Amino acid sequence: MPSKSIQFQKVGIMGKPRSQEAAETIKILHDHLVEEGCDIWLQDSLPESLHSKHTQPTSRKEMGKLVDLVVVVGGDGSMLNAGRYLVQHEVPLVGINRGHLGFLTDVRPTEVRERISEVLRGQYNQENRFILHTEVYRNQERIGRSDAVNELVLYPGEIARMLEFELFIDNQFVYSQRSDGLIVSTPTGSTAYALSGGGPIISPKIDAMVLVPMFPHTLSSRPIVIDANSHIEIAISSNNQHYPMVSCDGQVNIGLAPGDIIGIKKHPLPLKILHPESHDYYEVLRTKLGWGQKL
Incomplete structure:
Protein backbone atom coordinates (compact mmCIF):
# COMPACT_ATOMS: atom_id res chain seq x y z
CA MET A 1 0.00 0.00 0.00
CA PRO A 2 1.30 3.50 -0.76
CA SER A 3 2.47 5.62 2.14
CA LYS A 4 -0.17 8.04 3.43
CA SER A 5 2.49 10.73 3.61
CA ILE A 6 3.02 10.82 -0.16
CA GLN A 7 1.76 14.07 -1.67
CA PHE A 8 2.07 13.03 -5.33
CA GLN A 9 0.52 9.65 -6.13
CA LYS A 10 0.37 9.91 -9.93
CA VAL A 11 3.83 10.55 -11.36
CA GLY A 12 4.87 11.00 -14.98
CA ILE A 13 8.36 10.47 -16.37
CA MET A 14 9.68 12.37 -19.37
CA GLY A 15 13.20 12.49 -20.76
CA LYS A 16 15.65 12.18 -23.62
CA PRO A 17 14.50 9.28 -25.83
CA ARG A 18 17.98 8.48 -27.23
CA SER A 19 20.20 9.09 -24.21
CA GLN A 20 21.81 6.08 -22.55
CA GLU A 21 22.65 8.17 -19.46
CA ALA A 22 19.04 9.32 -19.14
CA ALA A 23 17.81 5.74 -19.60
CA GLU A 24 20.00 4.53 -16.72
CA THR A 25 18.61 7.21 -14.40
CA ILE A 26 15.02 6.61 -15.56
CA LYS A 27 15.41 2.93 -14.61
CA ILE A 28 16.56 3.92 -11.09
CA LEU A 29 13.71 6.43 -10.82
CA HIS A 30 11.18 3.87 -12.05
CA ASP A 31 12.24 1.28 -9.47
CA HIS A 32 12.14 3.86 -6.69
CA LEU A 33 8.65 5.07 -7.62
CA VAL A 34 7.47 1.44 -7.65
CA GLU A 35 8.86 1.02 -4.14
CA GLU A 36 7.04 4.17 -3.07
CA GLY A 37 3.76 2.78 -4.40
CA CYS A 38 3.23 5.48 -7.01
CA ASP A 39 1.21 5.13 -10.19
CA ILE A 40 3.62 5.76 -13.08
CA TRP A 41 3.04 7.16 -16.55
CA LEU A 42 5.95 6.99 -19.00
CA GLN A 43 6.54 9.12 -22.10
CA ASP A 44 5.69 6.75 -24.96
CA SER A 45 8.70 7.76 -27.08
CA LEU A 46 11.15 6.48 -24.46
CA PRO A 47 12.85 3.13 -25.23
CA GLU A 48 10.66 0.03 -24.93
CA SER A 49 13.13 -1.43 -22.42
CA LEU A 50 12.08 1.25 -19.89
CA HIS A 51 8.40 0.30 -19.99
CA SER A 52 7.17 -2.29 -17.52
CA LYS A 53 4.01 -3.76 -15.99
CA HIS A 54 4.12 -0.86 -13.53
CA THR A 55 4.00 1.89 -16.17
CA GLN A 56 1.37 3.27 -18.49
CA PRO A 57 2.60 4.80 -21.77
CA THR A 58 1.31 8.20 -22.81
CA SER A 59 2.27 11.02 -25.15
CA ARG A 60 3.84 14.27 -24.00
CA LYS A 61 0.65 16.02 -25.09
CA GLU A 62 -1.57 13.87 -22.86
CA MET A 63 0.79 13.50 -19.88
CA GLY A 64 -0.39 16.63 -18.07
CA LYS A 65 -4.01 15.44 -18.01
CA LEU A 66 -3.13 12.24 -16.15
CA VAL A 67 -0.55 12.98 -13.47
CA ASP A 68 0.06 15.13 -10.38
CA LEU A 69 3.82 15.51 -10.91
CA VAL A 70 6.25 15.08 -13.81
CA VAL A 71 9.90 14.14 -13.32
CA VAL A 72 12.04 15.16 -16.30
CA VAL A 73 15.30 13.24 -16.80
CA GLY A 74 17.71 15.00 -19.15
CA GLY A 75 19.15 18.46 -19.68
CA ASP A 76 17.63 21.90 -19.70
CA GLY A 77 16.39 21.26 -23.24
CA SER A 78 14.26 18.40 -21.95
CA MET A 79 12.79 20.70 -19.29
CA LEU A 80 12.01 23.38 -21.89
CA ASN A 81 10.23 20.81 -24.03
CA ALA A 82 8.25 19.45 -21.09
CA GLY A 83 7.39 22.93 -19.86
CA ARG A 84 5.72 23.96 -23.11
CA TYR A 85 3.53 20.84 -23.05
CA LEU A 86 2.65 20.91 -19.35
CA VAL A 87 2.15 24.60 -18.50
CA GLN A 88 -1.49 24.54 -19.61
CA HIS A 89 -2.21 21.72 -17.12
CA GLU A 90 -0.44 23.46 -14.20
CA VAL A 91 1.41 20.24 -13.37
CA PRO A 92 4.64 20.79 -11.38
CA LEU A 93 7.98 19.59 -12.75
CA VAL A 94 11.15 18.42 -11.08
CA GLY A 95 14.32 17.91 -13.14
CA ILE A 96 17.07 15.30 -12.84
CA ASN A 97 20.19 16.48 -14.66
CA ARG A 98 21.57 14.19 -17.35
CA GLY A 99 22.59 17.05 -19.61
CA HIS A 100 25.29 19.72 -19.58
CA LEU A 101 24.53 22.97 -17.74
CA GLY A 102 21.57 21.99 -15.60
CA PHE A 103 20.14 25.41 -14.68
CA LEU A 104 16.64 23.88 -14.51
CA THR A 105 17.43 20.22 -13.86
CA ASP A 106 19.02 20.51 -10.45
CA VAL A 107 18.71 17.00 -8.95
CA ARG A 108 21.97 15.07 -9.34
CA PRO A 109 21.71 11.50 -10.71
CA THR A 110 23.43 10.22 -7.56
CA GLU A 111 20.69 11.74 -5.38
CA VAL A 112 17.60 10.48 -7.20
CA ARG A 113 16.18 8.29 -4.43
CA GLU A 114 16.79 10.79 -1.65
CA ARG A 115 15.57 13.92 -3.46
CA ILE A 116 12.55 12.33 -5.14
CA SER A 117 11.45 10.86 -1.80
CA GLU A 118 11.62 14.35 -0.31
CA VAL A 119 9.59 15.85 -3.16
CA LEU A 120 6.95 13.12 -2.93
CA ARG A 121 6.50 13.95 0.76
CA GLY A 122 6.18 17.69 0.25
CA GLN A 123 9.75 18.65 1.14
CA TYR A 124 10.53 21.06 -1.70
CA ASN A 125 10.54 24.70 -2.73
CA GLN A 126 8.12 25.61 -5.51
CA GLU A 127 9.09 28.27 -8.02
CA ASN A 128 6.50 29.76 -10.38
CA ARG A 129 8.16 30.97 -13.56
CA PHE A 130 6.32 32.72 -16.34
CA ILE A 131 6.74 31.73 -19.95
CA HIS A 267 1.43 33.22 -20.79
CA PRO A 268 -1.57 33.40 -18.43
CA LEU A 269 -0.46 30.31 -16.48
CA PRO A 270 2.84 29.87 -14.59
CA LEU A 271 5.29 27.02 -15.06
CA LYS A 272 5.65 25.28 -11.69
CA ILE A 273 9.16 23.98 -10.98
CA LEU A 274 9.96 22.10 -7.78
CA HIS A 275 13.44 22.28 -6.27
CA PRO A 276 14.99 20.36 -3.37
CA GLU A 277 14.91 22.39 -0.17
CA SER A 278 18.69 22.69 -0.42
CA HIS A 279 18.44 24.46 -3.80
CA ASP A 280 20.38 27.75 -3.95
CA TYR A 281 19.93 29.86 -7.12
CA TYR A 282 23.14 31.80 -6.58
CA GLU A 283 25.12 28.65 -5.89
CA VAL A 284 23.89 27.40 -9.27
CA LEU A 285 25.14 30.60 -10.92
CA ARG A 286 28.51 30.34 -9.18
CA THR A 287 28.92 26.74 -10.29
CA LYS A 288 27.65 27.03 -13.86
CA LEU A 289 29.26 30.39 -14.67
CA GLY A 290 32.54 29.86 -12.81
CA TRP A 291 32.13 32.76 -10.43
CA GLY A 292 34.50 33.16 -7.49
CA GLN A 293 33.67 31.15 -4.39
CA LYS A 294 33.32 32.53 -0.87
CA LEU A 295 36.69 33.26 0.73
Missing part, protein backbone atom coordinates in the same frame (compact mmCIF):
# COMPACT_ATOMS: atom_id res chain seq x y z
CA LEU A 132 6.07 33.55 -23.23
CA HIS A 133 3.24 33.04 -25.66
CA THR A 134 3.68 34.19 -29.25
CA GLU A 135 1.39 34.41 -32.25
CA VAL A 136 2.30 35.27 -35.83
CA TYR A 137 -0.13 37.11 -38.12
CA ARG A 138 -0.11 37.54 -41.88
CA ASN A 139 -2.72 39.82 -43.42
CA GLN A 140 -4.55 39.80 -40.06
CA GLU A 141 -4.80 35.99 -40.07
CA ARG A 142 -2.94 33.94 -37.49
CA ILE A 143 -0.52 31.54 -39.20
CA GLY A 144 1.35 30.17 -36.20
CA ARG A 145 1.70 30.19 -32.44
CA SER A 146 3.86 28.66 -29.73
CA ASP A 147 5.06 29.04 -26.16
CA ALA A 148 8.62 29.58 -24.97
CA VAL A 149 10.08 28.92 -21.53
CA ASN A 150 13.48 30.52 -22.23
CA GLU A 151 13.23 32.86 -25.16
CA LEU A 152 11.83 33.79 -28.51
CA VAL A 153 14.41 34.59 -31.19
CA LEU A 154 13.77 36.50 -34.39
CA TYR A 155 16.53 35.79 -36.93
CA PRO A 156 17.08 36.21 -40.68
CA GLY A 157 16.94 32.53 -41.59
CA GLU A 158 19.93 32.98 -43.90
CA ILE A 159 23.59 33.57 -43.14
CA ALA A 160 24.97 37.09 -43.65
CA ARG A 161 21.54 38.68 -44.07
CA MET A 162 20.50 41.84 -42.24
CA LEU A 163 16.94 41.89 -40.91
CA GLU A 164 14.73 44.99 -40.78
CA PHE A 165 11.87 45.27 -38.29
CA GLU A 166 9.97 47.67 -36.04
CA LEU A 167 9.41 47.14 -32.33
CA PHE A 168 6.29 48.22 -30.40
CA ILE A 169 5.69 47.81 -26.66
CA ASP A 170 2.12 48.28 -25.39
CA ASN A 171 1.22 49.89 -28.73
CA GLN A 172 4.00 52.47 -28.38
CA PHE A 173 6.67 52.65 -31.06
CA VAL A 174 10.13 51.87 -29.63
CA TYR A 175 12.47 51.74 -32.63
CA SER A 176 13.11 50.48 -36.12
CA GLN A 177 16.19 48.32 -36.37
CA ARG A 178 18.51 46.64 -38.84
CA SER A 179 20.30 43.76 -37.17
CA ASP A 180 20.77 40.00 -37.12
CA GLY A 181 17.58 39.76 -35.09
CA LEU A 182 16.15 40.12 -31.61
CA ILE A 183 16.00 37.91 -28.51
CA VAL A 184 12.97 38.27 -26.22
CA SER A 185 13.77 36.43 -23.00
CA THR A 186 12.17 35.48 -19.71
CA PRO A 187 14.23 35.54 -16.48
CA THR A 188 14.59 31.78 -16.95
CA GLY A 189 16.15 32.36 -20.36
CA SER A 190 18.35 35.23 -19.20
CA THR A 191 21.14 32.73 -18.42
CA ALA A 192 20.85 31.12 -21.86
CA TYR A 193 20.99 32.64 -25.37
CA ALA A 194 20.23 36.15 -24.12
CA LEU A 195 23.29 36.03 -21.86
CA SER A 196 25.47 35.03 -24.82
CA GLY A 197 24.05 38.02 -26.70
CA GLY A 198 25.11 40.45 -23.97
CA GLY A 199 21.90 40.58 -21.96
CA PRO A 200 21.71 40.82 -18.15
CA ILE A 201 21.02 37.96 -15.75
CA ILE A 202 17.53 38.47 -14.30
CA SER A 203 16.53 36.80 -11.05
CA PRO A 204 13.55 34.46 -11.55
CA LYS A 205 11.80 36.38 -8.76
CA ILE A 206 11.64 39.49 -10.97
CA ASP A 207 8.58 39.85 -13.21
CA ALA A 208 10.37 41.18 -16.27
CA MET A 209 11.37 40.43 -19.85
CA VAL A 210 14.60 41.41 -21.56
CA LEU A 211 14.95 42.37 -25.23
CA VAL A 212 18.43 41.81 -26.61
CA PRO A 213 19.35 43.05 -30.13
CA MET A 214 21.58 40.67 -32.08
CA PHE A 215 24.52 42.47 -33.72
CA PRO A 216 22.59 45.70 -34.42
CA HIS A 217 23.62 47.96 -37.29
CA THR A 218 23.85 50.90 -34.87
CA LEU A 219 26.11 50.52 -31.83
CA SER A 220 23.72 52.58 -29.69
CA SER A 221 21.21 49.70 -29.60
CA ARG A 222 21.26 48.06 -26.17
CA PRO A 223 19.25 45.45 -24.24
CA ILE A 224 16.03 46.70 -22.64
CA VAL A 225 14.37 45.25 -19.52
CA ILE A 226 10.59 45.73 -19.50
CA ASP A 227 7.62 44.72 -17.37
CA ALA A 228 6.60 41.11 -17.95
CA ASN A 229 2.97 42.13 -18.46
CA SER A 230 3.86 44.22 -21.50
CA HIS A 231 2.57 43.31 -24.93
CA ILE A 232 5.26 43.23 -27.61
CA GLU A 233 4.72 43.54 -31.34
CA ILE A 234 7.43 43.08 -33.94
CA ALA A 235 6.58 44.15 -37.48
CA ILE A 236 8.73 42.56 -40.17
CA SER A 237 9.59 45.25 -42.70
CA SER A 238 8.30 44.81 -46.24
CA ASN A 239 11.78 45.91 -47.38
CA ASN A 240 13.22 42.50 -46.46
CA GLN A 241 14.11 40.48 -49.53
CA HIS A 242 14.26 37.17 -47.67
CA TYR A 243 12.10 35.15 -45.32
CA PRO A 244 13.13 35.29 -41.65
CA MET A 245 12.23 32.87 -38.86
CA VAL A 246 11.07 33.02 -35.28
CA SER A 247 12.28 30.30 -32.93
CA CYS A 248 10.85 29.35 -29.52
CA ASP A 249 13.42 27.81 -27.17
CA GLY A 250 15.38 26.73 -30.26
CA GLN A 251 12.89 23.86 -30.62
CA VAL A 252 9.83 25.28 -32.39
CA ASN A 253 10.32 27.35 -35.57
CA ILE A 254 7.80 29.45 -37.49
CA GLY A 255 8.54 30.77 -40.97
CA LEU A 256 7.92 34.46 -41.60
CA ALA A 257 7.42 36.72 -44.59
CA PRO A 258 7.88 40.48 -45.11
CA GLY A 259 4.92 42.28 -43.56
CA ASP A 260 4.20 39.66 -40.88
CA ILE A 261 3.42 40.71 -37.31
CA ILE A 262 4.74 38.84 -34.24
CA GLY A 263 2.78 39.29 -31.03
CA ILE A 264 4.46 38.30 -27.75
CA LYS A 265 3.00 38.33 -24.25
CA LYS A 266 3.20 36.58 -20.92
Whole structure:
Protein backbone atom coordinates (compact mmCIF):
# COMPACT_ATOMS: atom_id res chain seq x y z
CA MET A 1 0.00 0.00 0.00
CA PRO A 2 1.30 3.50 -0.76
CA SER A 3 2.47 5.62 2.14
CA LYS A 4 -0.17 8.04 3.43
CA SER A 5 2.49 10.73 3.61
CA ILE A 6 3.02 10.82 -0.16
CA GLN A 7 1.76 14.07 -1.67
CA PHE A 8 2.07 13.03 -5.33
CA GLN A 9 0.52 9.65 -6.13
CA LYS A 10 0.37 9.91 -9.93
CA VAL A 11 3.83 10.55 -11.36
CA GLY A 12 4.87 11.00 -14.98
CA ILE A 13 8.36 10.47 -16.37
CA MET A 14 9.68 12.37 -19.37
CA GLY A 15 13.20 12.49 -20.76
CA LYS A 16 15.65 12.18 -23.62
CA PRO A 17 14.50 9.28 -25.83
CA ARG A 18 17.98 8.48 -27.23
CA SER A 19 20.20 9.09 -24.21
CA GLN A 20 21.81 6.08 -22.55
CA GLU A 21 22.65 8.17 -19.46
CA ALA A 22 19.04 9.32 -19.14
CA ALA A 23 17.81 5.74 -19.60
CA GLU A 24 20.00 4.53 -16.72
CA THR A 25 18.61 7.21 -14.40
CA ILE A 26 15.02 6.61 -15.56
CA LYS A 27 15.41 2.93 -14.61
CA ILE A 28 16.56 3.92 -11.09
CA LEU A 29 13.71 6.43 -10.82
CA HIS A 30 11.18 3.87 -12.05
CA ASP A 31 12.24 1.28 -9.47
CA HIS A 32 12.14 3.86 -6.69
CA LEU A 33 8.65 5.07 -7.62
CA VAL A 34 7.47 1.44 -7.65
CA GLU A 35 8.86 1.02 -4.14
CA GLU A 36 7.04 4.17 -3.07
CA GLY A 37 3.76 2.78 -4.40
CA CYS A 38 3.23 5.48 -7.01
CA ASP A 39 1.21 5.13 -10.19
CA ILE A 40 3.62 5.76 -13.08
CA TRP A 41 3.04 7.16 -16.55
CA LEU A 42 5.95 6.99 -19.00
CA GLN A 43 6.54 9.12 -22.10
CA ASP A 44 5.69 6.75 -24.96
CA SER A 45 8.70 7.76 -27.08
CA LEU A 46 11.15 6.48 -24.46
CA PRO A 47 12.85 3.13 -25.23
CA GLU A 48 10.66 0.03 -24.93
CA SER A 49 13.13 -1.43 -22.42
CA LEU A 50 12.08 1.25 -19.89
CA HIS A 51 8.40 0.30 -19.99
CA SER A 52 7.17 -2.29 -17.52
CA LYS A 53 4.01 -3.76 -15.99
CA HIS A 54 4.12 -0.86 -13.53
CA THR A 55 4.00 1.89 -16.17
CA GLN A 56 1.37 3.27 -18.49
CA PRO A 57 2.60 4.80 -21.77
CA THR A 58 1.31 8.20 -22.81
CA SER A 59 2.27 11.02 -25.15
CA ARG A 60 3.84 14.27 -24.00
CA LYS A 61 0.65 16.02 -25.09
CA GLU A 62 -1.57 13.87 -22.86
CA MET A 63 0.79 13.50 -19.88
CA GLY A 64 -0.39 16.63 -18.07
CA LYS A 65 -4.01 15.44 -18.01
CA LEU A 66 -3.13 12.24 -16.15
CA VAL A 67 -0.55 12.98 -13.47
CA ASP A 68 0.06 15.13 -10.38
CA LEU A 69 3.82 15.51 -10.91
CA VAL A 70 6.25 15.08 -13.81
CA VAL A 71 9.90 14.14 -13.32
CA VAL A 72 12.04 15.16 -16.30
CA VAL A 73 15.30 13.24 -16.80
CA GLY A 74 17.71 15.00 -19.15
CA GLY A 75 19.15 18.46 -19.68
CA ASP A 76 17.63 21.90 -19.70
CA GLY A 77 16.39 21.26 -23.24
CA SER A 78 14.26 18.40 -21.95
CA MET A 79 12.79 20.70 -19.29
CA LEU A 80 12.01 23.38 -21.89
CA ASN A 81 10.23 20.81 -24.03
CA ALA A 82 8.25 19.45 -21.09
CA GLY A 83 7.39 22.93 -19.86
CA ARG A 84 5.72 23.96 -23.11
CA TYR A 85 3.53 20.84 -23.05
CA LEU A 86 2.65 20.91 -19.35
CA VAL A 87 2.15 24.60 -18.50
CA GLN A 88 -1.49 24.54 -19.61
CA HIS A 89 -2.21 21.72 -17.12
CA GLU A 90 -0.44 23.46 -14.20
CA VAL A 91 1.41 20.24 -13.37
CA PRO A 92 4.64 20.79 -11.38
CA LEU A 93 7.98 19.59 -12.75
CA VAL A 94 11.15 18.42 -11.08
CA GLY A 95 14.32 17.91 -13.14
CA ILE A 96 17.07 15.30 -12.84
CA ASN A 97 20.19 16.48 -14.66
CA ARG A 98 21.57 14.19 -17.35
CA GLY A 99 22.59 17.05 -19.61
CA HIS A 100 25.29 19.72 -19.58
CA LEU A 101 24.53 22.97 -17.74
CA GLY A 102 21.57 21.99 -15.60
CA PHE A 103 20.14 25.41 -14.68
CA LEU A 104 16.64 23.88 -14.51
CA THR A 105 17.43 20.22 -13.86
CA ASP A 106 19.02 20.51 -10.45
CA VAL A 107 18.71 17.00 -8.95
CA ARG A 108 21.97 15.07 -9.34
CA PRO A 109 21.71 11.50 -10.71
CA THR A 110 23.43 10.22 -7.56
CA GLU A 111 20.69 11.74 -5.38
CA VAL A 112 17.60 10.48 -7.20
CA ARG A 113 16.18 8.29 -4.43
CA GLU A 114 16.79 10.79 -1.65
CA ARG A 115 15.57 13.92 -3.46
CA ILE A 116 12.55 12.33 -5.14
CA SER A 117 11.45 10.86 -1.80
CA GLU A 118 11.62 14.35 -0.31
CA VAL A 119 9.59 15.85 -3.16
CA LEU A 120 6.95 13.12 -2.93
CA ARG A 121 6.50 13.95 0.76
CA GLY A 122 6.18 17.69 0.25
CA GLN A 123 9.75 18.65 1.14
CA TYR A 124 10.53 21.06 -1.70
CA ASN A 125 10.54 24.70 -2.73
CA GLN A 126 8.12 25.61 -5.51
CA GLU A 127 9.09 28.27 -8.02
CA ASN A 128 6.50 29.76 -10.38
CA ARG A 129 8.16 30.97 -13.56
CA PHE A 130 6.32 32.72 -16.34
CA ILE A 131 6.74 31.73 -19.95
CA LEU A 132 6.07 33.55 -23.23
CA HIS A 133 3.24 33.04 -25.66
CA THR A 134 3.68 34.19 -29.25
CA GLU A 135 1.39 34.41 -32.25
CA VAL A 136 2.30 35.27 -35.83
CA TYR A 137 -0.13 37.11 -38.12
CA ARG A 138 -0.11 37.54 -41.88
CA ASN A 139 -2.72 39.82 -43.42
CA GLN A 140 -4.55 39.80 -40.06
CA GLU A 141 -4.80 35.99 -40.07
CA ARG A 142 -2.94 33.94 -37.49
CA ILE A 143 -0.52 31.54 -39.20
CA GLY A 144 1.35 30.17 -36.20
CA ARG A 145 1.70 30.19 -32.44
CA SER A 146 3.86 28.66 -29.73
CA ASP A 147 5.06 29.04 -26.16
CA ALA A 148 8.62 29.58 -24.97
CA VAL A 149 10.08 28.92 -21.53
CA ASN A 150 13.48 30.52 -22.23
CA GLU A 151 13.23 32.86 -25.16
CA LEU A 152 11.83 33.79 -28.51
CA VAL A 153 14.41 34.59 -31.19
CA LEU A 154 13.77 36.50 -34.39
CA TYR A 155 16.53 35.79 -36.93
CA PRO A 156 17.08 36.21 -40.68
CA GLY A 157 16.94 32.53 -41.59
CA GLU A 158 19.93 32.98 -43.90
CA ILE A 159 23.59 33.57 -43.14
CA ALA A 160 24.97 37.09 -43.65
CA ARG A 161 21.54 38.68 -44.07
CA MET A 162 20.50 41.84 -42.24
CA LEU A 163 16.94 41.89 -40.91
CA GLU A 164 14.73 44.99 -40.78
CA PHE A 165 11.87 45.27 -38.29
CA GLU A 166 9.97 47.67 -36.04
CA LEU A 167 9.41 47.14 -32.33
CA PHE A 168 6.29 48.22 -30.40
CA ILE A 169 5.69 47.81 -26.66
CA ASP A 170 2.12 48.28 -25.39
CA ASN A 171 1.22 49.89 -28.73
CA GLN A 172 4.00 52.47 -28.38
CA PHE A 173 6.67 52.65 -31.06
CA VAL A 174 10.13 51.87 -29.63
CA TYR A 175 12.47 51.74 -32.63
CA SER A 176 13.11 50.48 -36.12
CA GLN A 177 16.19 48.32 -36.37
CA ARG A 178 18.51 46.64 -38.84
CA SER A 179 20.30 43.76 -37.17
CA ASP A 180 20.77 40.00 -37.12
CA GLY A 181 17.58 39.76 -35.09
CA LEU A 182 16.15 40.12 -31.61
CA ILE A 183 16.00 37.91 -28.51
CA VAL A 184 12.97 38.27 -26.22
CA SER A 185 13.77 36.43 -23.00
CA THR A 186 12.17 35.48 -19.71
CA PRO A 187 14.23 35.54 -16.48
CA THR A 188 14.59 31.78 -16.95
CA GLY A 189 16.15 32.36 -20.36
CA SER A 190 18.35 35.23 -19.20
CA THR A 191 21.14 32.73 -18.42
CA ALA A 192 20.85 31.12 -21.86
CA TYR A 193 20.99 32.64 -25.37
CA ALA A 194 20.23 36.15 -24.12
CA LEU A 195 23.29 36.03 -21.86
CA SER A 196 25.47 35.03 -24.82
CA GLY A 197 24.05 38.02 -26.70
CA GLY A 198 25.11 40.45 -23.97
CA GLY A 199 21.90 40.58 -21.96
CA PRO A 200 21.71 40.82 -18.15
CA ILE A 201 21.02 37.96 -15.75
CA ILE A 202 17.53 38.47 -14.30
CA SER A 203 16.53 36.80 -11.05
CA PRO A 204 13.55 34.46 -11.55
CA LYS A 205 11.80 36.38 -8.76
CA ILE A 206 11.64 39.49 -10.97
CA ASP A 207 8.58 39.85 -13.21
CA ALA A 208 10.37 41.18 -16.27
CA MET A 209 11.37 40.43 -19.85
CA VAL A 210 14.60 41.41 -21.56
CA LEU A 211 14.95 42.37 -25.23
CA VAL A 212 18.43 41.81 -26.61
CA PRO A 213 19.35 43.05 -30.13
CA MET A 214 21.58 40.67 -32.08
CA PHE A 215 24.52 42.47 -33.72
CA PRO A 216 22.59 45.70 -34.42
CA HIS A 217 23.62 47.96 -37.29
CA THR A 218 23.85 50.90 -34.87
CA LEU A 219 26.11 50.52 -31.83
CA SER A 220 23.72 52.58 -29.69
CA SER A 221 21.21 49.70 -29.60
CA ARG A 222 21.26 48.06 -26.17
CA PRO A 223 19.25 45.45 -24.24
CA ILE A 224 16.03 46.70 -22.64
CA VAL A 225 14.37 45.25 -19.52
CA ILE A 226 10.59 45.73 -19.50
CA ASP A 227 7.62 44.72 -17.37
CA ALA A 228 6.60 41.11 -17.95
CA ASN A 229 2.97 42.13 -18.46
CA SER A 230 3.86 44.22 -21.50
CA HIS A 231 2.57 43.31 -24.93
CA ILE A 232 5.26 43.23 -27.61
CA GLU A 233 4.72 43.54 -31.34
CA ILE A 234 7.43 43.08 -33.94
CA ALA A 235 6.58 44.15 -37.48
CA ILE A 236 8.73 42.56 -40.17
CA SER A 237 9.59 45.25 -42.70
CA SER A 238 8.30 44.81 -46.24
CA ASN A 239 11.78 45.91 -47.38
CA ASN A 240 13.22 42.50 -46.46
CA GLN A 241 14.11 40.48 -49.53
CA HIS A 242 14.26 37.17 -47.67
CA TYR A 243 12.10 35.15 -45.32
CA PRO A 244 13.13 35.29 -41.65
CA MET A 245 12.23 32.87 -38.86
CA VAL A 246 11.07 33.02 -35.28
CA SER A 247 12.28 30.30 -32.93
CA CYS A 248 10.85 29.35 -29.52
CA ASP A 249 13.42 27.81 -27.17
CA GLY A 250 15.38 26.73 -30.26
CA GLN A 251 12.89 23.86 -30.62
CA VAL A 252 9.83 25.28 -32.39
CA ASN A 253 10.32 27.35 -35.57
CA ILE A 254 7.80 29.45 -37.49
CA GLY A 255 8.54 30.77 -40.97
CA LEU A 256 7.92 34.46 -41.60
CA ALA A 257 7.42 36.72 -44.59
CA PRO A 258 7.88 40.48 -45.11
CA GLY A 259 4.92 42.28 -43.56
CA ASP A 260 4.20 39.66 -40.88
CA ILE A 261 3.42 40.71 -37.31
CA ILE A 262 4.74 38.84 -34.24
CA GLY A 263 2.78 39.29 -31.03
CA ILE A 264 4.46 38.30 -27.75
CA LYS A 265 3.00 38.33 -24.25
CA LYS A 266 3.20 36.58 -20.92
CA HIS A 267 1.43 33.22 -20.79
CA PRO A 268 -1.57 33.40 -18.43
CA LEU A 269 -0.46 30.31 -16.48
CA PRO A 270 2.84 29.87 -14.59
CA LEU A 271 5.29 27.02 -15.06
CA LYS A 272 5.65 25.28 -11.69
CA ILE A 273 9.16 23.98 -10.98
CA LEU A 274 9.96 22.10 -7.78
CA HIS A 275 13.44 22.28 -6.27
CA PRO A 276 14.99 20.36 -3.37
CA GLU A 277 14.91 22.39 -0.17
CA SER A 278 18.69 22.69 -0.42
CA HIS A 279 18.44 24.46 -3.80
CA ASP A 280 20.38 27.75 -3.95
CA TYR A 281 19.93 29.86 -7.12
CA TYR A 282 23.14 31.80 -6.58
CA GLU A 283 25.12 28.65 -5.89
CA VAL A 284 23.89 27.40 -9.27
CA LEU A 285 25.14 30.60 -10.92
CA ARG A 286 28.51 30.34 -9.18
CA THR A 287 28.92 26.74 -10.29
CA LYS A 288 27.65 27.03 -13.86
CA LEU A 289 29.26 30.39 -14.67
CA GLY A 290 32.54 29.86 -12.81
CA TRP A 291 32.13 32.76 -10.43
CA GLY A 292 34.50 33.16 -7.49
CA GLN A 293 33.67 31.15 -4.39
CA LYS A 294 33.32 32.53 -0.87
CA LEU A 295 36.69 33.26 0.73
